[in-house]
Amino acid sequence: MQGTEAIYVLIDLARSPDMYPRMNQMARFTSQHIYSGDIAPKVLCTTPHLAPMPKGSGLMDWWREPEQRELLVACRTRVSQEVLRTHFRTLLRARFPDGNRYLFRFWDPRVLHTYLTQANTYERAAFFGPIESFYFHPAAGLDMPEWHNAMAEDPRYDPHAGGGFGKDGVPISQRTLNAFAPLRRDALLVELFQYARRKLTHWSAALGDVELKRRVRVAVEHAETYGFKNPAAIRAYFTQMTLTPNFDQVDEVRQILLDNCIPEDKKITACSKLNVTVLSKVGAIGQTWPT
Known part of the structure; x- marks a missing residue:
């Protein structure tokens, strides 16, 4: 009809x-x-x-x-x-x-x-x-x-x-999934921006939209250099960066991030379980957001 x-x-x-x-x-x-x-x-x-x-x-x-x-x-x-x-x-x-x-x-x-x-x-x-x-x-x-x-x-x-x-x-299909790759990355950047505005207000409130978007982009790029692909794992990496932007400069942390035997969704948790001496290095490397 x-x-x-x-x-x-x-x-x-x-x-x-x-x-x-x-x-x-x-x-x-x-x-x-x-x-x-x-x-x-x-x-x-x-x-x-x-x-x-x-x-x-x-x-x-x-x-x-x-x-x-x-x-x-x-x-x-x-x-x-x-x-x-x-x-x-x-x-x-x-x-x-x-x-x-x-x-x-x-x-x-x-x-x-x-x-x-x-x-x-x-x-x-x-x-x-x-x-x-x-x-x-x-x-x-x-x-x-x-x-x-x-x-x-x-x-x-x-x-x-x-x-x-x-x-x-x-x-x-895999062909369609490959075609979605740029859109998925754009969507992730939007999701992390919104996440920062909603959940990380203690950190993001002082940042304008342009600067916050820049920091989100840099965080994703850093996470990708260590093989992070899962959005939830990238969000965990981004959250850690808001606490200590250059935490990956500590050798013990970098070893974990580069270890392919550790699932990406567990790498940040593994970093947080490092001993007090190592964690003190994380806190001493500065708060400047990387470029």
């Missing part, structure tokens, strides 16, 4: 503190978060939201702003908002080649565009489901600002017929 065509917008509220109040100004009673269940108010303002975007509306004007090129993605469909929201919930998890599942931030225009570029025909059809088209902001500089569902061109196409993925989540 064909319904009335409508345009919806996915809003990435986590990328900027200004997004939630602006969304409420224009779509307070029509927007819905796409997660399941009740969401705590503190979390609600950072979750992805879905809202109808009629032509001539404030949301449409917002969508056209160049500043939103990495924050908003639109889609066209003939199903209701609730059916569309249900479909999006089947896309919230991604299954990586190692079998592990992770949150899939498909509402980020860069993530979505990269996935659609790398996905095969079957994966793309399942991902589209009831969606006929995705639209990216022209100012985003993407090769294909519009993606259309090839299945929707068939006269027999039924947007209610299914789509989406099972409990294992969206399958991510």
Whole structure:
């Protein structure tokens, strides 16, 4: 059964503190978060939201702003908002080649565009489901600002017929994972910046955004030189740097960081268990943030 065509917008509220109040100004009673269940108010303002975007509306004007090129993605469909929201919930998890599942931030225009570029025909059809088209902001500089569902061109196409993925989540091939590498690093930098603002206020409160971003970038680069890849392990390394920026200059610490026999998620813990004499060296090497 064909319904009335409508345009919806996915809003990435986590990328900027200004997004939630602006969304409420224009779509307070029509927007819905796409997660399941009740969401705590503190979390609600950072979750992805879905809202109808009629032509001539404030949301449409917002969508056209160049500043939103990495924050908003639109889609066209003939199903209701609730059916569309249900479909999006089947896309919230991604299954990586190692079998592990992770949150899939498909509402980020860069993530979505990269996935659609790398996905095969079957994966793309399942991902589209009831969606006929995705639209990216022209100012985003993407090769294909519009993606259309090839299945929707068939006269027999039924947007209610299914789509989406099972409990294992969206399958991510190694090729797609490789294509995500730059985005994953950018997302890590954003996550650590937000983590510092929320959890490390005793250290970050005196820093402006530019300086804090610089320090986050330097910390990630330092962690990567020791083979850190896991985001949780890199966060632990970053946290240690906020306490003693140059802790890796101590020989005993560096030996641990370079030891490939120690899992990366245990290296910082191993450093903290060094004896008092060694730890006194850590405290004496200075508080200047490395470049």
